[in-house]
Amino acid sequence: MTDHQRIHPVAVDVEAPPPTRPLVPQGLFTSEKGDPRQRQLPLGDTTAAMPPALKPPKRSNCLCKCLCWTIGLLILLLIIVGAIAGIIYLVFQPKLPKYSVDNLRISDLTLNFDLSLYARFNVRITADNPNKKIGIYYEKGSHLSVWYKNTKLCQGSLPRFYQGHQNRTVLNVGLTGQNQYGRTLLDAMQEEQQTGRIPLDLKIDVPVSIKLGKLKLKKVRILGTCKLIVDSLSTNSFISIKASTCSFGLKI
Template sequence: MSIPMANHQRIHPAVGVEAPPTTPLVSRGSSLSEKGTPARPHAPIQMRTVPIPVSHANPPKNGTGCCKCICWTISLLVLLLVIVGATAVILYFVFQPKLPTYSIDNLNISRLGLNIDMSLYAEFDVKITSYNPNKKIGIYYERGSQLSVWYTNTKLCDGSLPKFYQGHQNKTVLHVPLTGQTQYGSTLMTALQQQQQTGQIPLDLKVDAPVSIKLGKLKLKKVRVLADCLLVVDSLSANNAVSIKASNCRYRMKL
């Protein structure tokens, strides 16, 4: 059953009033074209960071300069060694250096016995010939030389060579007095007496001589000439003639 509505309650359509145009919703990322149709969405733009070069007024230091310095130093050292080596080779072939030699001509025993404190006292006199075999080299014997006599690694006595100059191919005869005192002499004296019964007593005569070499008019740096002479004598009795049965010497130079 319908309820009649009054005329003033009826709804009439408005005349002359137009509804606003409906605008289609455009999603984000899209736009309208000139005709009103939505355009295709554009791809997202990727941003790239471009490094900006920075110029330094003073560039940072690196190890290049240090490496160059080390290389130059090594090169100079190598060059110096080459020059020294070449000079040494030239001098060797020009002067042909040889070590001096020594021979033990005579050995006299002035005293060999025990003291009150049971130490062994020895007094020797050695006649030694020094020979310079070089034709162009002179030898200066400097102070501080030593000549010593040993028995089984025990030094019996020692002395020093005189200071002198030895010319080319010169032989010089030296008389060197040797004296010494050794503790525990009773044990050493007993061993010497037992060895003397065999008629062969081994002795070791050592020479340590600081010398300067003269090349022409040039005097070089001091070096040391070392000699080690192994002797065999028949007796060590005081005031008796001592016979040297064997002698073997070795030589070397120490800078």
């Protein structure tokens, strides 16, 4: 073997520093071909570097508390109102006034030249206040009317007055009216007159104010209907009322 073909051992420097770690971390991503130019550094664990997320305010708890407080106040208010109403009922013992039609008189029932029917009725009504501690103010704006079936014959109003405790008041009310279908209406009533039973309705709508002791409350309305059966429609004479049924209610 010639000198230039001999293998000469390489001297190893035992004091040489250990190989340094590669500058690129081991978490490298490489392409399928292993091209280092396409390598990318890993993003690493970014969660540790981010600040802790702020918790949203607990609005739902506030809404629940507000709703509970509102419901509680409403229930308390209802209890208070109920207690006051119960005390008023026990102290004053309120009762609805009663009304009755004593008699009915037809002053005029005339068929005009234009075939309209003019009617004038006089009604006597008894108003009874049965309450021991409640007075009634009859206010302006009352409305009374007499009807034959579904046709209004005449109308009028009650006077303004105050009715005291356990008082009975007799009212004479004049009602007047004119209907354009006079001929047809008069024929129908005369036909009913032959049977001796003519149906008439007295409708009442009266605004009143209630007085509890010295306290005057807001206006309410007394609504009612008296169904009458009379025997005749003769003018200028008292008419016999064969049947009378009245029903009344209070509208707040």
